[in-house]
Amino acid sequence: MSYSVGQVSAFAGVTVRTLHHYDKAELLSPSDRSRAGYRLYSEADLIRLQQILFYRELGFPLDEIAAILTDPQANALERLQARRRQLSEEVARLQRLAEAAERAIEVQQTGVPLTPQERFEVFGEVTFDLSCATEAELKWADSPGQREAMTRAAGHTKEDWRQLMGEAAAWRAELLAAFDEGEPSDGERAMDLAEEHRLHISRWFTSCPPGMHRRIADDFAADPRAFALVVPAPQQRPGLAAYACKAVHANATRHSEGRTDPEEDR
Incomplete structure (x- = not known):
């Protein structure tokens, strides 16, 4: 059975122009022609076309x-093995690009106006989970505190972030030490650390x-992504x-017991 160019184009998902190009390149020439001179493809031609399309898909x-x-x-x-290696390298490259794009998105979501390289330099292994940042934005969208935090974060310079993260790292070391040494969570040392964080x-x-x-x-205790912002x-x-x-x-x-103004505890 023979098939016209139009028929092959329709069920193979390639254009007539592509088939003509394959013919001109002597990659796939139809086995026959009609009395009117039109190209006709055989079953063997279609098998060869499938092979061509397979290798084309692989690049x-x-x-x-x-x-x-x-x-x-x-x-x-x-x-094929060589092509697989090339594709694996390309996948890795695209993954790196995707991660760079995600970090750029996070900059917008978290209000941190630093380049990915600066973020890595300043934040190190402390990461902003994009899903967590997005959920926080939705959860606190109507909160004046959230709006103020985002505005102030966007205004911090690289040196501000460096100082901020230095303070956070020193506090984190003290928290880990208190926990590892068995200090009670409601003891003075732990409460002082909590006050320092506040x-x-x-x-x-x-x-x-x-x-x-x-x-x-409460978010730190309920969501590992949120706590990872504080302790990697x-x-x-x-x-x-x-x-x-x-x-x-x-x-x-402790604050509520020492304050009479209810605004202090809101």
């Missing part, structure tokens, strides 16, 4: 496809009364997020 150039199909000595396996937020992002600090700490995953210990949350709550209670 082989036409001259290399021709060599594979016409030379019985051509080592198709070696060519003041850090107020100093760099937005006013953080004890009640707001409680809600932030490689440094975390089982129970550390709950420990920090309890310390914040204990410190908030």
Whole structure:
């Protein structure tokens, strides 16, 4: 059975122009012609077309496809293995580009106006999970504190971020030491660390009364992505997020017991 150019174009998903090009390049010439001189493709031609399209999908150039199909000595396996290596390298390159794009998106979502290289230099292994940042934006969208935090974050310079992260790293080391040494979460040392964290937020992002600090700490305990903003995953210990949350709550209670103004606890 024979098929016209139009028929082959329709069921093979290639243009008539492409088929004509393959014919001109002597890669796929139809086996027959009609009485009127139109190209007619046989079943064998269609099998060859399938092979051509397979190699084209893998990115082989036409001259290399021709060599594979016409030379019985051509080592198709070696060519395929080489192409697989090239594709793997390309996948890795595209993955790096995707990660760079994600970091650029995170800059916009988190309000951190640094290049990816600067972010890596300043933040190191402390990462902003995009899904967490997006959910936080939705959760606190109507909060004046959220708007203030985003505005102030966007205004920080690279040196501001360097100082901010230096303070955070020193605080994190003290938190880990207190936890590892068995200090109670409602003890003075842990509560003082919680207070230091609250003041850090107020100093760099937005006013953080004890009640707001409680809600932030609840997110740390409930969502590993949120706690990773404070303590990177490689440094975390089982129970550390709950420990920090309890310390914040204990410190908030300490504040409420020493304050008469209810605004202080909001």
